Amino acid sequence: MEALKEVDANEAYENDLPADVALDCRAHQIFYSDFLAVRDSHVPIKRNQITGFIGPSGCGKSTVLKSINRMNDLIRGFRFVGDVHFHGINIYDKNIDPVSVRRNIGMVFQQPNPFSMSIFDNVAFGLRLNRYKGNMHEKVEKALRSAALWKEVKDKLKNNGLSLSGGQQQRLCIARAIATEPRVLLMDEPCSALDPIATRQIEELMVELKKQFTVAIVTHNMQQAVRVADQTAFFAVDISKGGRTGYLVEMGPTKEVFENPQEELTKEYLHGEFS
């Protein structure tokens, strides 16, 4: 958080976002080497709401999501043309440190990926990275409670995080991500490796979490989008120019997108999914 504030005032982007938008992603073009993966996608993410990304596989949902906290920087040949406005700055600005971006914009992945260390250390991990000086136990307990995992693990905090079940591991990853209280939490198909009961638990958890955080979630499950998302962004693949480029077709409040889609493509896709 500190590092982000350090940005020089005159370098800072003039904050003209609507008050309810926490983060504004304007992806003009996203490349993997020469391959144009995503184009013309403007995705505003509203504060304390859940924004769902839906669309057929390969349409660039993960690409856009990971661009938001610069996870894609790790991929060779990745190039993002556009900007992501967050608290008055463009996180793709040259003097922005991607590491501090990731400390402010947390991420939960498709496969639960706890570290091979104790449950406690998993949750304390980010706090220690940020040299948190206060009461570590209190923070860890709070994060585990918020992730609806505390009751199940409070007697075995010393056990390895990998000894938990898949659903518990994913909730541990959520606890790990929210322990440092990031402003935004990104989730890339967080339930696709989980059984229906664990999925329900995570969904309830997300609805709980949006009181504190801003959440963006990729899901391939339409019903899940309807259940949890306040806003829905529908992506599709454009094969007209020979490539396979993803783009944002439409975005709006979930209810409107599902009940009264503006675009023909959205209608067809939703019809296909629900019939």
Add this chain to the structure above:
Amino acid sequence: MSQTGLQLPQLERQPMEPRALKSIILSAITIACAITACIPLFSVLILLIYRGGKRLTLELFYTLPPGAFDAHGVGGFGNAILGTAFMVGIAGLISIPFGILAAVYLAELDPHSKISETARFCAKTMTGLPSIIAGVFAYAVVVLVMGHYSSWAGGIALSLLMIPTVMLTAEEAIKMVPNPMREAAYGMGCTPAQSLVKVILPVAMPGIITGVVLAVARAAGETAPLLFTALFSESWLSPNNPTASLAVLIYNWSSSPYENLIELAWAASLILVVLVFVLNIISRSMGGKTKL
């Protein structure tokens, strides 16, 4: 067989059928070969226990080599045990940090760069380096320059043999760490260095230690690199002077005309083989510990 006249397929075993027979014979041959592979180690162990076991006393560990005319049963080789430990220690201090840091670069930082490709190729070639060449090299660059034989020269010669083993096994161990763990580390806001130290190396550590232990075991038994570098000594360790080691002791004394020295050489062989044996068992048990 059945009332409808349907032919049920023959499902029972037919051991005498040619196909089955061939398979049985082949299995028998492979088993025989596998068992034969165990014979050298066990016969060496039995021979060493038989010849060296009777001289195996605590005295060996704290006394100096006997003079040629000392009574039978007198003397030991505490200095050689200490010398081997000291020189392997020096080699470890050089090769372990060096090998692991190089492996970090190869596996994690830039696996496909020219430097990585070249270093990997060099290390693979070095694993096949005849150990005597390591000795000759250390003789040229350390002994000739310093002007005398020393444990330092011996340690450096051994480190040349250890570096490629440590480096390549550590690289493999780091590469085995699953990618989602790296993503998790970066996703939490780790710098590359933090992700390495806090997440990747702890997971890779059992594999890295396995490589280190195997390299130590190999170095402890090497004779040729020490012949031209550390030579041998009849007195206690003095690092700037020629230094005794178990391997060179065995080489020197086993061809001596004195029964006393020959017996001690057998005992030294037994100690060395048991050491290597134990190190290998340690490395095996470490290898199984990887938590993923």
